[in-house]
Amino acid sequence: MALLLGPYAEVVLHDAATDRVLAIWNPISGRVPGDPSLLGELDTIEPAGTDVYGPYEKSLADGRRLSCVSAVLRDPDGRSSAVLCVNLDRTPFEHAAAVLQSFAAPTAPPPPALFEQDWTENMRRIIGGFVRTSGRQLEKLSRPQRIAVLAELDSAGILDIRRSAPTVAAALKISRATLYSLLTELKTTRSQP
């Protein structure tokens, strides 16, 4: 697979037991065998049916975005034993697409059609992404981490939506009171760092 997909795809084999990288081909992310996988709660991402997840999106620290699929490889007895991930660097395609689009595109952003109708989906993606990259369960986040998630949600405009507060609090599994407590802390530390 690594050969077929040329220099733009990274193929990683994870050990599900130790949560570490077993082998890696064409390492875009710079990981080496033995590194922690940070798969976190991959198993619970998509409880629907198959053992193949994705395609979903991940980002590298340098901003490149990857399209990823993962497959769980199971023992004969059914317990998972390894996870195979293929990460494709999208940037070249995005660049080419941007060239084509910009040729005729108005400077105004393409009418965002229906404004992100389902903001709860949006919210869940942000929270889910944080949980996955931080590698800790939602319930076990530290206070600063919770504040960080809130900052993301806030700057994504989620909190400007009517009646969102209770929903957001529920999604973060904290009380409404705590939500506001975190929020004021976020704002004060932002103005006096």
Place this chain on the structure above:
Amino acid sequence: MALLLGPYAEVVLHDAATDRVLAIWNPISGRVPGDPSLLGELDTIEPAGTDVYGPYEKSLADGRRLSCVSAVLRDPDGRSSAVLCVNLDRTPFEHAAAVLQSFAAPTAPPPPALFEQDWTENMRRIIGGFVRTSGRQLEKLSRPQRIAVLAELDSAGILDIRRSAPTVAAALKISRATLYSLLTELKTTRSQP
């Protein structure tokens, strides 16, 4: 210009005095000389500086989207006398871009990044679009027309944003009371048509 831009661009010359099409080359929109221009309040769209507007976006009934620029050609005395519009069919470019994008794109929509941060921009575009297609000034819309705009704004989620009501009312140049009046009428007629 029509020759240069091949089969994908329509060039139209409008008579500002009679608001009708003077001449048209390569008619994508199917208009012929003598047709009404429906330029509406083009002159007030972008009061900033020059006599060249755009690029902005228009749509055809069949769904194709056009990138458009307009230039006002003035008499020596400074009053406008004609408007030259170039409309470029974006669909071929969009198709090509879509092919490239879909190759590596996750099925999930690309994280709408920052949720349409500036919803007021969004709102103005919807209102502006309505005014332009209806061809009537904002202040002179009929009640059903106002309801129609509100329906668009509503289904775009604008009204689900906190504190949007006063801003929306102001943008529509109606009072807050009227806004709610229109809104209840919209909702009752929608449930009992």
Place this chain on the structure above:
DNA sequence: GACATGCCTGGACTCTATGTCCAGACTGGA
């Protein structure tokens, strides 16, 4: 085990935004 610390929580509370109502003003016809 006793205590201190830090955070979370439910509930009570205040204040602001939302939505409703109405009398009066305005507008475009008959």
Place this chain on the structure above:
DNA sequence: TCCAGTCTGGACATAGAGTCCAGGCATGTC
């Protein structure tokens, strides 16, 4: 001139947004 339809500012009731606090529940320390 009057009338019907509509818009408006202001008064109001209610729901939602934020704030506050006395507890509760962990964790860590002695």
